[in-house]
Structures are given as C-alpha cells and as structure tokens.
Amino acid sequence: MVKVWIPALLRPLVNGQVKLAVEGSTVREALHNLSTTYPNLGARLWDGQHLRPGLAFAINGQIAPLGLSQTINTDDEVEILPAIGGGTLSPASHR
C-alpha cells in the first residue's frame, strides 16, 4: 500500500481524512483506486480519462517528473499538490 496525502481543500471529499492508504504501482493507478472508493474526489481529479489541469504530485517530497506515469513502491508517500508554473519545482504534471 502507498500513502496518499490529501490537501486540505480536498479533504471534505474524503470525509476529512488527511492520509489514505491505497494500492497502486503508478500514480495513475493509485489515484484511480482512490477515485473508486471516493467518487466525489474522483469527479474532482478526473475529466474523463484526463487529469484536470492544475494538479501536481510529489513522491516522498520530490516532484514526480513523469506525473501520472511515475511508478511508486510500497510505503511511498504521494502528495497531491497545486501545480505551479515552470521554474518552481513543478513540471507541467497534467500532460
């Protein structure tokens, strides 16, 4: 299981929880699994098969350069973050 940190602005969609454990070998898989459990969160994260713009991910504190395709391992901590423009730690994660 990986742990996903939920930012405060999204916590109302997951019954106020801060950290959720979920299965997944990539960021995409983990988020899909979370979205199945929490459809309201899913509706916020996804527009069909595409991630909505404005989101980025950090894995163990480092921005995931491959975004959704980034592979993750058991015990990794994934954070959902607001995306920031170039020059500021965050590549265009919604590509």
Added chain:
Amino acid sequence: MSNYVQVETTINDEPITFLCEPRQSLLEVLRETLKLTGSKEGCNNGNCGACSVLLDGRLVNSCLVLAVEVAGKSVTTIEGLAHGDHLHPLQKTFLEHAALQCGICTPGFLVAAKALLDHNPHPSEHEIRYWLSGNLCRCTGYDKIVRAVQAAAQEMEAVAR
C-alpha cells in the same frame, strides 16, 4: 508624397549624402535609410541612451536630433569606434570585464564612454557614473561597465605614455 530633403554630412569619417523627410529623426535615418543599426532604439524620447552618437564630438541622443540637423556636421556612431579589426580600448575592456550581458545598451554606453574619455581621460568613479547616468542598462547593475571604463582609461593612459 512628402517633401524629401537632401542632407550632406559626414558619418564615421565618410562623406555621405542622404534623402530624408523633415520629420525623421537622425536615429531613424541611421537605422532605416543608412542601415547603420548599431545605434539602438530603447525609448525614442531621450530617456535610455541606447541611440547615443557623437555630433561634432558632442554626445547626443540620436532619437532627439532631426536628421536634417546634421547637414555639414560630423556624426560618429558605434560603427565608427573600431578601426578595421582594431578595437577601441573601451570595446576591448567591455569584453574582458564582461560589461555586457544582452548587449542592447552596449553601443550607447561605448559611445557615451568614449565621449567621456575624449573629454576627461582620468575620470573618477563618480565622474564615470555621472557621465553615464543618461544610459540605462537593465542587465549588469552597472558595476562591470564602470570597471571597464576605468580599465580603458588606464590602458589608454599607459599607451599615451
């Protein structure tokens, strides 16, 4: 069409005759008619100094001079500073001291600094800053420009001895 005026002048030691409209600035004629694009336009109102040239040895903003005014006078532009492949000492020290980054203000600074050294071969730091205060640079913070002018003054003094 407009009235064109024939102007006879000297630019960088060469006699030149050109046609211009009375409303055209010296800068516009240098750049658009004579293709001397080394003088740059940063503001077109005398604020930035990027178009600095010498008119009979006097430092002017060529955007504030009408082209018709240079009849019978002598104009020196950035293109007239080096002689063949022999750079002016200021051009050398600007390169050696990394006194340019983007380089757009550089022609104006070089012409203004030449006017200073022609007029005062041993300027203090304050005199350099005072003289160059009509030339804006946004890249360097001026430090290396002032040092390059100081170095050129020293070099020219050494050669003169």
Added chain:
Amino acid sequence: MIIEEKPRQQETPAKPAYKVIGTRPVRPDGVEKVIGRAKYGADIDLPGMLYGKVLRSPVAHAYIRSIDTSAAEKLPGVKAVVTSADLPRLSSNEYIDMGEGGGQLQDLHDNILASRKVLYKGHAIASVAATNPHIAEEALSLIKLDLEELPPVLDPLEAMREDAPLLDDQRYTESLAGRSSKPSNIARHAQHAIGDIEAGFAQADVIVEREYRTSMVHQGYIEPQNGTALWDADDHITVWTSTQGAFSVRAELSKLLLVPLAQIRVIPMEIGGGFGGKIAVYLEPVAALLSRKAGRPVKMTMTRAEVLEATGPTSGTYIKLKMGAKKDGRLIAAQAYMVYESGAYPSSPLGAGMSCMLGPYDIPNVLIDGYDVVVNKPRTAAYRAPGAPAAAFAAESLVDELAGKVGLDPLTFRRINASKLGTRLANGNVLPRVGNYECITAAMESEHWNAPLSAPWRGRGVASGVWYNWGGLSSLTASVNADGSVTLTEGSTDIGGSRATAAMQLAEALGIPYESIHPFVADTDNIGYNDVTGGSRTTFATGWAVYEAAQQIKRQLIERAARLWECSETDVDYTNGVLTCKTNPDLRLSFKEMAEKAHSTGGTIVGCGNPSPKQFGPAFATHIVDVEVDPETGKVQILRYTAIQDVGTAIHPSYVEGQIQGGVAQGVGWALNEVYDYDEQGRLRNASLLDYRQPTTLDLPMIDTILVEVPNPTHPYGVRGVGEVPIVPPLAAVANAIAHATGQRFLKLPLNPDAVLRGLGKIK
C-alpha cells in the same frame, strides 16, 4: 543561550580540478556586440518590408461596440488592416505551458487583439501595415472605435469583493476543491499546508503579524518587443523576433493561428533583455496576420509606452503574514494570506510566490492561502524569480522583526532556522542538498557584516531568499570539424552569456580549448525542441545536454582510435583531449589529430544531447546592504551592497557575478522607486523610462558578490542556475536597512522619497 546545531548533511566533495570551468574567457558573441553588428529583432530588413502599428484601447475597461477601419484602409500606403475578426476561432481553450508561466489559450487570443471587451488601457484592438511607420500611425488615427465604457477595477482587494464589477462574467474561482458557483474576479485560490497551524501558534512565545503591499513593476528590458513575419502563399510562416524561447513562440503561433508547427519557422534574433517578459507573444501573430493579408513581410516594434502599458509587468501584491517563534528563536508557525494581481487575465506567479516565501526556513506548522485576482491592468508575465521577491519582502521583513523581539541578530536568527537537506516545505517538497546555511555563514563572516556603521541616518539590513530553479528540455548537436574545431548548434536563446557557458562546459568535457568551440543559436527549423531561456535553466540543462553530446563524441573517438590501432575499445583511454592506447604507449592521437582522420575512419563525428533533467538544484542567497536616509528629502542612497549566493559551480564567474549584480539592481529599483502609478481611470501616469525611474549608474554603488559553491549533486558539473535568486532578497534587505536607519518599519513599496517622508511623519 542558543546552541546552534550545524546541519547534518553530506559533506561537499572537493571541487574537481577543472581546466576551463571557472575561467573568464571573452564570450563568443562579444565582438559583434561591441562593434554594433549583432542583429537584434528590430534590425531586420527585408525586401518589400512593411511596418505595422497597433491601435490600443484609450480606456481601461469597456465593451467594444464596433470598429470601423474603412477610412484607414483607404489611406495611400496602407496595405493591410486587421482586428480580432482576422484571428481564427479557436478550436479549444487549453492551458498552454510556456515554460516560465502560461495561460489559457483563449485569454492569450483576447490579449493579442481584443474581441468583445477591452480590459486595460493599451489593450490591442486593431493593427495596420503600411509602407512606412509614419503612414501606419496616421492610419491608426483614422480607425473609428465605438466603446461603451465600464468602471475599472484596479485594486486587487476591491476586485475580490462580491459587488466588484466583473472583468469577465464567465470567470469563476478555480481551486483544488473545484470551481466557485458564482463568477468572480478571483481566478484561483491555492493552499499550502503543513503541520497544525493552531497548535503551532499556541506554542509560540512571540507572534508578529503585518500587512505588506508591493506595486506592479516591469521587467524593464531596454529593447522593446518586436516581431517580423512573412506568411507565404503556401501557408508557411517565417518569424524573426526577440524572444526567450523560439519554440515557445512557435507553439503559441501554431495554436493561435491554427497552422502546423512544422510550417512555422521562428528565427530568434539577438535579444535585448527579457527577464521573463519575452516569452508570451504580443506582436508576432499580428504581424503574421498582416503579412498574410498584404502578401509582404511586416515588421512591428513597440514604443516604450506600449511596452510599459501593454506587456507583462509582474503582479502587485497584498500579503498578510503572521509568524510565531519560541523564546529560543526557533520559528514554530507561519500563516499567510496572499493576494497577487494578475492584470486582465489569470497569469500571476502566485504559486511560486507561495512556494518561495518561507523557503529559507524550517517551520513545522505553515498555512498559506493564496488568491490570483484579475484587475484592469495589463496581463502579467514572468519577471525574474516570478512571485518570489514580493513574498520575500513580507517574510524577510517580518523575520527581521521577530529576530529583534527574541533578542537575536538577524543572521543568527536566520541560521538557526535555516532550511536544509531534508527540510519539508509547505508546498510538499523536501529539500535536496542546498547552500542556505553556507550563505548565511558566509554573510556572518563577511567583511561587510563586520564593518562599523556609525553615522546617523545610516542603517544596515539583511535578507535571504530562495529560487528553486528549473530543468526543462534542451536539445543540441556538436559537430567535430576536420581541423579539430567543434560547431555547437544549440536552441537556447542567449540572453546574457549562455553561448559562452555552453561552450565552456563542452570544452571541459572534451578536454579541448574553449577557443575551439563555435557555438551558435539555431532557429526552430534547425534544431530539436528547446524550452525557453528562463527559470535559471540554461547553463544547467543546456550544460547537461552539452555533457551528453561530449560523451557521445568521446565514444566515437574511442571507437575510431580502436579501429585505427586494431585494439579493443576498452584499451583506449581518452583524457584531457588525448587518445592513448593502454597496451601500447607509443600510440597516441590528440583530439585534433583524430578529428583530421574522422572522415577516413568512419565518417563525420557528431554528438547530440537531449536530456530531460528530473532534479533541479535550488539556489539560496543572503544579501547585506547599507543605506543612508536623508531625513529632509526622504531620499535613500545605497552606500554598500554585498550579495552572497550559493551558485553551485560558477562556470564563468564574471557572468555569474553579472547575473547577481543585475538582479540586485532590479531589486533595489523595486524597493526604492519603481511603481505602476495608475490614476483612478486606470491610466498609467508614468509610462516612460524617465518617470518609471529604474536605477541609473548614480543610484547604485559597486555591488560586491561572494560566490558560495555547494555543487548541485545531480548535475555533471554541479551547476544550479544563478540568474533569478539575486532579485529575491533586495526588497526586504533595503527595507530592513531603512528600518535600522530610521527606527521605522515600512510595509509598502516602493520607498521613494515621498513614502519615506510620510513614514517619518514629515509630510501627510
């Protein structure tokens, strides 16, 4: 008594003995620039070229009822007139990432030529191409505009009110939580959080809360925007322009004009400064439309007033910041409410401001709420360390006050709270190895910090800052010529010496002289995709690409030598530009000798580099400044300035110093004089360089630099990127120095004579 812990982090390895890196050669493009031959965008001259001019909105906010161009079209010499009706309708409204900043395509479209509404004074409405610029200007005066004026919204806090006039009734507040139910001028709400903010403040012994404001300011590059376009009958477009990113211009044009990428060739001319402001397109698509109509090339250049009124300044800001510390000086909690004005379309660097504000500190409990707000001012653009300077003005001013309240000197306070390897920031990132602690230490040990400062009305201030830097994509090729020289074809536009730093890194990697390398910047038809020159990425990522290309060249050299010497490749050594055979010491060839044999031993030797760096090297800085305040006039003079910065590895120290000095100069201007001075109708009152008042030679002393080198462990040469962080500390450093000199805290920039006299109670 404070016991300072030295941070536990990996030791810095000894600096390798570089041969080229760290030297100060003359830049390859230097001579052309000092003799006036280098070609900048406005220097282009093409057969049959027309001149384009733009009609701009005289008011800040209005509906466009109609535009009548018929009289302008009839003026002799006029060859084309365009309005937004000539821009193709967009097929989608995607977000377009331009590298440093980005925006919605529809907003960019409306910013280039307004369609339904004008949203700021200077907003482009129509454009004319004529046989000379004077005729084009005359034609603009013949265009009849019918505008229905609306009340402008200029202050971001007012724009946030529910009853404020809306710039766009289809604009809603976006946040991670979704979009607002009602339209709003608040385009975005973002939040960064770590720890428990209430518990944090409950543990604090000292709490300070302040409200800070900064004005919109401009990048102030000396070369105005320009663009020349030729649209051929077969729908191929060629554009000559002054840009930080030729590929970014190509992508923007492709999406705005609906022309495939490969049919657009963008030729980057020499660029006269950018600082983030030359990424978004303004004139290029308009010139292209005019060229299509006229069938001739069209050149456009902006006047200085157009640059100030209609190209990207950076956001003015309102920041309410509250910070708490324990008695021993340790920061325990920080909460911020940040408002960044975007101008007419969402574009502010809010996220970067939020990320950088508290980056120099390890604070366990942080909550930052940020708001991006549209107002009737020009759309903002990136400006050197976008968003960070205003944020640091707030944080570093407040940190200074807190240090005083707990009885610590400002550098000691900063050092005991310094962020370092492993520090978790509120934006979710964990810092890699950085030089924050080392910069503060170097400041404490500097001659400047320890020099006496005696006279009345003099003060000394310090401030720190961070910029996280960027990697981005670089692509280049290095071709070995038959005489041993190397042609380096790169796609990073060179804004202040990057051809030199790329050539130096290639020379280092190949062990050959710098003078053997001939770098040049290619256009978009001649090299693979490169991101913009921005984010302090070029020496870092293009340097990385150069390193990769050099490794490929080395492999080929070794292959060729093994073939010639009939030995195994593993028996060939390449060191310092010389190939030797390990099993037969008599066999050796220099790089030049091997290059001469290249064609007869298997063909041309070419290396290419296309890295996609994943980890960047954050840059920290600490600045010290001495000022003198004239209590009669309110004028502040900078007496002495020292900028200390972790530069990773200084490739060309003179240009590193130059970047730092330039950033300091811009920061000092921002602190003391620069301001977007609008009247109540939204007209910019100081739209000239004289009145905008950026620093001149007389406003600055020599700017001393101390280069701290904590190599970036992820880069082949330890490069971090140096260009942006030096503009981050000066705003607060100057304000702190003025506070020290006068005993007054100033919370609003700029600190021009008027503001200082008001603060001192000398005028009302």
